[in-house]
Amino acid sequence: MSPEHVRRASPVLRPSDEAFGKQLLARATFGANRFTDVTHDLRTMGAQHWLEQQLHPDSIDDSICEALVENVVDPTSGHGAGVRLLTRAMYSRRQLAWRMVHFLNNHFSTYRRHTAGISEANEDDKFYSRCFKNFSNVLLMSASSPAMIDFLDSGSNVAGNPNENYARELLELHTISVDGGYTEMDVAELARVFTGWRRVNVSDPVTNRVADSYFEFDPSRHDTGPKALSFGWSTPGYSGPAGRQEGGEVLAFLASLTHTAAFFSLKLCRYFVSDHPSKAMVSRVREAFTRSSGDLRTTVRALFLDPEFAASSNVRSKTFDGFEYIVNVMRRFKGDCDLIAINDRIAKLRSQPHEFHVPTGYPEIGAAWQGPGHLLPRWQFADDYANNRITGTIVSWQYIFPVTPSTGTACVNRLLEFLVDEPLPETTVRALTLFMNNRFAQHAVPNDPYWSQVYPHVRALLTLILQLPETQMH
Amino acid sequence: MTSKRQQQITSQQTSSDGSGATRRTVLKAGVLATGALAIPESLAARSAIAQPRGNTKVTVVLFQHGGADHLNLYAPTGDANYANLRPTIGVGTPGSGAAGEGLPMDAMFSMHPAMLGTNHAFRLQNSTCAVVHACGYSPFSRSHFDSMDLYETALAGIAKGGWINRHLQVTATPQDVPVRALALTNSVPLSMKGLYPCYSVAGTEELVYSGTSDTKWFLNKLAQVSGNVERMLPEQQTAYQAQRDTFALLDRFSVLDPANYAPANGAVYPTTHVGKHLRQIAEVIKADLGVEFFALEQHGWDHHSNLVAKLGVNVEDLDKAVTAFFDDLGAAANNVVLVTMSEFGRTAAENGSGGTDHGVGGAMLLRGGYVRGGQVYGTWPGLAPAALVGGHSLAATSDFRDVLREVLEVHMGGTDAQEVFPGRVYQPIGVL
Numbered sequence: 001m002s003p004e005h006v007r008r009a010s011p012v013l014r015p016s017d018e019a020f021g022k023q024l025l026a027r028a029t030f031g032a033n034r035f036t037d038v039t040h041d042l043r044t045m046g047a048q049h050w051l052e053q054q055l056h057p058d059s060i061d062d063s064i065c066e067a068l069v070e071n072v073v074d075p076t077s078g079h080g081a082g083v084r085l086l087t088r089a090m091y092s093r094r095q096l097a098w099r100m101v102h103f104l105n106n107h108f109s110t111y112r113r114h115t116a117g118i119s120e121a122n123e124d125d126k127f128y129s130r131c132f133k134n135f136s137n138v139l140l141m142s143a144s145s146p147a148m149i150d151f152l153d154s155g156s157n158v159a160g161n162p163n164e165n166y167a168r169e170l171l172e173l174h175t176i177s178v179d180g181g182y183t184e185m186d187v188a189e190l191a192r193v194f195t196g197w198r199r200v201n202v203s204d205p206v207t208n209r210v211a212d213s214y215f216e217f218d219p220s221r222h223d224t225g226p227k228a229l230s231f232g233w234s235t236p237g238y239s240g241p242a243g244r245q246e247g248g249e250v251l252a253f254l255a256s257l258t259h260t261a262a263f264f265s266l267k268l269c270r271y272f273v274s275d276h277p278s279k280a281m282v283s284r285v286r287e288a289f290t291r292s293s294g295d296l297r298t299t300v301r302a303l304f305l306d307p308e309f310a311a312s313s314n315v316r317s318k319t320f321d322g323f324e325y326i327v328n329v330m331r332r333f334k335g336d337c338d339l340i341a342i343n344d345r346i347a348k349l350r351s352q353p354h355e356f357h358v359p360t361g362y363p364e365i366g367a368a369w370q371g372p373g374h375l376l377p378r379w380q381f382a383d384d385y386a387n388n389r390i391t392g393t394i395v396s397w398q399y400i401f402p403v404t405p406s407t408g409t410a411c412v413n414r415l416l417e418f419l420v421d422e423p424l425p426e427t428t429v430r431a432l433t434l435f436m437n438n439r440f441a442q443h444a445v446p447n448d449p450y451w452s453q454v455y456p457h458v459r460a461l462l463t464l465i466l467q468l469p470e471t472q473m474h
Numbered sequence: 475m476t477s478k479r480q481q482q483i484t485s486q487q488t489s490s491d492g493s494g495a496t497r498r499t500v501l502k503a504g505v506l507a508t509g510a511l512a513i514p515e516s517l518a519a520r521s522a523i524a525q526p527r528g529n530t531k532v533t534v535v536l537f538q539h540g541g542a543d544h545l546n547l548y549a550p551t552g553d554a555n556y557a558n559l560r561p562t563i564g565v566g567t568p569g570s571g572a573a574g575e576g577l578p579m580d581a582m583f584s585m586h587p588a589m590l591g592t593n594h595a596f597r598l599q600n601s602t603c604a605v606v607h608a609c610g611y612s613p614f615s616r617s618h619f620d621s622m623d624l625y626e627t628a629l630a631g632i633a634k635g636g637w638i639n640r641h642l643q644v645t646a647t648p649q650d651v652p653v654r655a656l657a658l659t660n661s662v663p664l665s666m667k668g669l670y671p672c673y674s675v676a677g678t679e680e681l682v683y684s685g686t687s688d689t690k691w692f693l694n695k696l697a698q699v700s701g702n703v704e705r706m707l708p709e710q711q712t713a714y715q716a717q718r719d720t721f722a723l724l725d726r727f728s729v730l731d732p733a734n735y736a737p738a739n740g741a742v743y744p745t746t747h748v749g750k751h752l753r754q755i756a757e758v759i760k761a762d763l764g765v766e767f768f769a770l771e772q773h774g775w776d777h778h779s780n781l782v783a784k785l786g787v788n789v790e791d792l793d794k795a796v797t798a799f800f801d802d803l804g805a806a807a808n809n810v811v812l813v814t815m816s817e818f819g820r821t822a823a824e825n826g827s828g829g830t831d832h833g834v835g836g837a838m839l840l841r842g843g844y845v846r847g848g849q850v851y852g853t854w855p856g857l858a859p860a861a862l863v864g865g866h867s868l869a870a871t872s873d874f875r876d877v878l879r880e881v882l883e884v885h886m887g888g889t890d891a892q893e894v895f896p897g898r899v900y901q902p903i904g905v906l
Contacts, residue, residue, distance in 0.1 A: 153778045153827065161826020165778050168832075172617055184616065184864065275709060317709045350660050350676065357773055358539070360619060366709050368661050370716035372723045373674040376683060379720070383685040426701030434699065435692050460688050467689065469713030 021047040022421065023310035026474045027272050027318070028054060029095040031328030033418050038095060051304055054096035055132055055297050065091040072339055076209040081112060081120035082352050083343045089327045090335065100131035100300070102323075103271045105353050107264075108142040108174060109361030112354035115150035116201065116210035120354045123147045135264065135294035136255035139174065143251055146199035146213035152359065155198040157191055159223035167191035169359045176259035181231055189227045193235070193246045196222030217244040231257075261289045265299070270364045272303055274314045281308040316422050316473045319366030322349025325378060325472060329385070332418050334399060338392025345390060348377045366473070375467075382466030386459045395462070397455070404451045408436025411458050420470050428468065436461055531809050531843075531886050532759055534768045534799075535638070535665065536748070538792075538816035540776030541618065543830055544837035545822060545868065546785055547589070548605045548850065552582035555857035559823040563781050563830075574782065583607070583850050588790040591797025592839070601847030602807070604905050606877050608835045608852050610870025614818065614863070616832035618776070621817040626664035628875050630896050635668025637875075637894055638767050641882055642670040644890040651764030652726055658751040658770045666769060673723055674769075678754040681727045693721055729761055741802035744794045748772045752799040759806060766886065775816060779827035800842060811843035811885045811906075815874065821866045822857050833867035838877055840905055843885045851905050872903055880906040 024047055025032040025039060032039045042050040053060060068091060073083040085105070088098045104127045112120045123145045130138045142148050143166075149155050152166035167190035172178050196218045204211035222243035228234035233253045235246045254260055265286040269277035288302030289295075303309065320328060323346050330337055346352050351369075356362050363369070384390050400418060405411045412432045416424065439445075439457040446453070465471060549565035550556050557564055566572035568584050576584025577593040583605070585593045595603035611629060615621045628637035642654055655666050657674035666672035675681060683689075706714070735757045743749035751770040758765055772792060777784050792814075800807050819836035835855070841847075855861050855869040863869050875895040882889035884906040891900065 153829075156779045156825075156827030156829075158826050163778050163825055163827055163829075164831050165776075168617065172619070178617060178620060313707060317707050319709065319713065358618070363661070367712050370712050371662060371674060372716070372720040373657075373659070373661055373676055373680075375716055375720040376675060376680040376724075379683055379685065379689070380680070383683070427696060427699050430699045430701050431692055431696040434695050435688070438691075460685075463685050464688060464692050467717065469710060469717050472713055472716075473710065 019312075019315070020310045023315060024051060024304065026316075026421065027309075028099060028304065029331075030089045030099065030324065031331035031474075033332045033421065035334075035418065036331065038093070041093075051096075051301070054094065055301055057094035057097035057128075057132070060093050062093050065093065074207075075121040076116070076118045076204065076207065076211055078112065078117050079340070079343055080117045081124055081354050082346075083339055084121055085124055085353050086323075086327065086343050086346070087339055089323070090330060090337075090339070096300075097128060097131050099272075100296075101127045102353065103268070104131060104138060106356075106361035106364070107267055108138075108145075108148065109356050109359055110145075110147040110151040110354065111357045112147075113357075115147045116213055118210055119145070119147040119150065119199075119213045122213070124353075130296075132297035132300065133295070134255075135260075135289070135296055135299075136252050138296070139251045139255050140248060142174065143170070143194070143247060144197065144215040146201075146215065149197065149199045149215070154194055157195050157197065158221040159192075159195045162188065162191040162195060162223070164188060164191040166194060170254070173359055173361075175254040175263070176257055177263035180257070180259040180263070183230055186229050186231070189229055190250065192223040192225070192227050193250050196220070196243060197247060217241065219243050229253075255294055258286075258290070261286045261294070265289055267364065268299065268303055272300075273306075273309055274317055275319075275365045275367070278308060281306055316470065317366075319369045319473050321362055321369050322346055322351030322374065322378065323353060324351075324474075325349065326381065328474065329419070329466060329471070333396055336394055336396050337390070341391040341393055345381055345384075349374070349381065350377070370472070375472075378472070379463075379467050383463045386462040386466070395459075397451075397458070401451075401454075401458070404449060404454055405458075406448060408438075408440050408457075409433050411436050411454070411461055415458070415461060415465055419465055420468075422470070424468070424470055428470075432461065432464065435464065529809055530759075530762065530764050530766060532766055532768065532811070533881055533886060534752075534755060534770070534810060534812040536792075536796075536812060536814045537622075537663070537769065537771045538775045538788075538814055539622075539771055539773045540816070541621075541818045541820055541832055542775040542788075542814075542816040542836065543777060543781060543785060543820045544607070544816070544835075545820065545830075546781070547586050547789060547839075548579065548607055548837050549576050549584050549586065550582055550607075550854065550857065551576055551584040553854075553857045555822075555859075559857060561824070563824045563828055579605070580850060582854060586785070586789045588786050589793045592793050592841075595797070595800070595841065596848055598848070602843060602845040603839070603841045603847040604845050604849050604851060605837055605839055606851040606872050606874075606903055606905055607837045608855050608868055608871045609838050609874050609877065610818065610835045611873055611875070612870060614834045614870065616818060616834070618817055618832070623664060625815055625817055625874065628878065628895050629898070632664075634896070636663070636665035637878060638665045638769070639668030639670050639672060640894045641886070641889050642672070642767070643668065644893045645886075645888070646670065652722065653763065653765055655767035655769075656758065656765050658754060658768065663769050663771075666767070671719070672767075673719065675723070677750060678727065678730050678732045678758065681724055681730060682732070683724055686724055686728075689721055690725075693718070726763070727758075729763075730757060732757060737798065737802040739801050739804050741798040742794075743798040743802075744791055746791045746795065748791055748795040749798065752795045753802070756799055756802045759803065759810065777820075777829045778825065778831060779829040781824070781829040796839075796841060803842075807842045809843065811845060811881055812839075812841045813877070813881060814839040819868050819870075822862055822868055823866065831866075834863045835868035835870040838874060840877070840881075843906070845906055846904065849905075851903050873898065873901065876901055876903050877905060880904075 021042055029038050069084050069087050072087050073080045092098050101124055126141050152169055153163045154166045157163040164187050168187045171182050198216055199213050200216050201210045202212040219240050224239040225237045266282050269282050284306055285303050289299045292298035326346055388394050546565055551567040565584055566575040568576050568578040576587055579585055626636050638655055655672040657663050657666055659674050660676055662672055662674045732754050743753040755768045816836050818832055820830035820833040825831055852872040855871050875898045879891050879895055
């Protein structure tokens, strides 16, 4: 934390109460229970202070996680970026920053099979370093990111033969949204602004992979004519290297529009608060965005300090996507895992970052992650995880049960303590307990059992708990 | 044509539920007349499983994501402007000896050279393979997401849900089987969203789950025990419903064995997503579980650049998969119509990257059932500059809703067109 920050009194808008702290852990981290380090940090520091620290991620020592990230995977490989992001979600102490990267990565969704692994990895690092800076900064980074250039064909957008792909999604998905009042003509004009934007790949002669990729502006491919948007921006058009500044100008203009503030605030609220955030809350967040000219730290702070953030109607109301679901489970158990194997399982849940083929990004509405199509692979994950069928991934049972539980009820209570924060319906607890008591009776588990006599049954119980509706939500 | 049409009308009447009434008459007399739609609350709630009636009519909707370039799939090589608009990527006139020469359809159109199986089916004497060209809707949207929504809701608005769902609602009877619509997609497509319960799995192999017996025990027990259930948020209710539905679906489809399914008649499916999904759909159709609608997707049709190479891969995949599907179904294909859709056509002229951008008019392929094949349907608007929408895109002279209406009314045995395609004034296509 910066010294001036520590001196300044934090804006106390609400008491740092229990509900606020719990909701922060649920939404600003990738998963926590009362045994997790992040929970300890939050309790020691107080929720407000913890949030401020998370909003200044560089002030947090994260050397252990970063050392792991450097060693876990080759960033130029196909799954490199995915495994790196997974590693940070699992182990980083800068949890909120990586939540933001997860969000931004999806807002500016790119598909790694249409680009290079290293471009996705570099893009995530740049999302990280900008996640609490200005929105226009993120927008400019995205426009000039080799991953985006590859995904939306900016490289083949040239004077005389414009390619509208990026221009259209820039308006529809990244800034003013489909209701932002633009026309087909605006898309065409905007495409011309970005002519000449491309990327250059550097390949590794040994692996034949792209070792690096960087942005380049090619004035010879730039359309130097005048351009104008129907909603208030124009340029006389520049030739030579100055042609590049048209793109920078129009991005700054788009970032400054009310439609952009409204759309981006809505997306933030959907990700962090509720599938259907109240209009009032979105407009308060939008105000923070506008007042700070798009400063993301101010905006995100306003979101978490908003009185509605921890309202009971927002508690356990968001459904995890598959990535969040698996990471949440692993974090709660201090997951001893093979990150590459876990990344492959996330692929089976069809929610790996960088793997969505459509520029909209993955759905942020929970209902889209419900239904058999999503639950079946989660159930299979649960069963495979509980039974150690995932390579290099072992449930740390000694950590969960330092003492062998002697009754079915004890098994249920202990596992729920790790996996479920808010109370479960009585009926669910009762049915789970009956399940365990029945298994104990059927297999004649003695009163003072050995672990080996309990083990097969807690595995079955773990599978059931990981299938519960409550464990799909936060 | 007339004889075939009569033949199918006869078949429609005999292939109803055995009581002599078609679904249409059941609908009019039994459901709408009482003013109550027999919409089951959930799959799990329908524990008494109604049995299918043998000759279930089936519609398979294959969505080509990204905006397929129909001007290269069913290329208007007979249009004088075509070759000029697409000098480097265009399909060549059959017999011209040029590279990328197409397969003959009629005087105007040629099929993409990779559509060997489809072209063969199109040219068969009693073909059940047809194309409706210059197809779309008006006013158009060239946004992928908006246009896809418009197609999947049949322009009725998101709030009214999908066209398949509305058809299921208006044809619902108390005897409905638990699953009338299944999508092999990551989530339920918008076409199937709405009041009537529809389901999706990424593939039927996911219906084979190793922990079924414990889950069954637990859910049965959960239904029996009493205790306080606190008031749930709507999002939590959705989660509970999803849990019950997931289990019910496992139970319902437990007869399937996708890993060991052997296609008939020497059919060879490609090992791609489309190939796998059509193979799985064939297994479900043959298992006679009463599923009437299937949805599947083929991705990667958004060819803004390097179209010739990229499109060829997709087309070959589509062609081989659909060909294998109909080979595999054999005689059962009389009950099955497959229809392709895409969110829009593409610009008539190629762009600077050897690709094409989002356009307007597209095309639909129909196969199976009693499709009146061997023809390209619709009025060809032409590719002359003045005929192009906005100066860039093929116009849409046929409305896709009219094609779907013919599928529902003629093939599926009836619908309530005012509910399913509200506001649309029907202009006959005649493809069915």
